[in-house]
Every structure is written in C-alpha cells, then in structure tokens.
C-alpha cells in the first residue's frame with residue numbers, strides 16, 4: 001500500500017496499478033496507486049483536459065466516485081468540495097489516488113472536455 005509522505009508526494013516504490021473507468025464514455029485507463037486520478041486521466045490522450053492548480057484549490061478537476069475506493073493525497077478546498085460532497089464521493093481528481101478498481105463520472109470543466117471529444121468534436 002502506498003502512503004503519502006510529508007510533502008504530499010506518493011511513494012512509487014510500493015505502487016500498484018489499478019483500472020479506472022470513465023462511466024460517461026466507457027473508457028478505461030490504468031492509474032498507479034502512487035499517482036492522482038488526474039495524472040492517470042491525462043494519459044488517455046484527451047486534448048484540453050483542464051489542469052488547474054494541481055493542489056486541490058481551483059476545483060476544475062471535480063469528479064464523482066461511483067464505485068471503488070480512493071485515498072486522499074492532500075487537502076481539497078472546502079470552497080469546491082464540502083464535507084457532504086466528499087461523503088457522497090465528490091472529490092478533486094488532483095487530490096485522490098486509486099485504491100483498487102474505480103468507476104467515476106467527470107463533472108464541471110473536465111466533463112465538457114471529455115464529452116466533447118466523445119462526440120467527435122475536438123476542442
């Protein structure tokens with residue numbers, strides 16, 4: 001099992017890769033337990049996936065975990081993710097890593113990019 005160190009980085013030496021499915025498109029990608037879901041999502045090759053602050057502060061990478069478990073890699077701004085949201089699986093992709101098979105839905109800015117590409121219209 002990977003753990004976060006004091007700087008918020010994950011230790012890759014004990015990493016495991018997990019399958020992650022984007023429910024809206026049916027696409028899957030592999031994501032290491034040492035990296036965030038946003039990093040894994042970026043590898044599916046979608047042009048224009050919004051990458052903001054990468055530290056849980058801007059809210060552009062909001063997703064909903066529908067199945068499976070994730071572990072937090074750092075704090076998420078309460079301005080974007082309330083405690084109630086978090087309890088319902090709403091998280092920031094730049095601040096969580098997979099801890100097994102995960103199914104997720106994208107929302108907000110990321111959803112626009114993912115769905116536009118799914119329809120064959122590239123950003």
Ligand code: FES
Pocket residue numbers: 051052053054055056057058059060061062092093094095
């Ligand atoms: S990129 Fe800013 S909150 Fe995720």
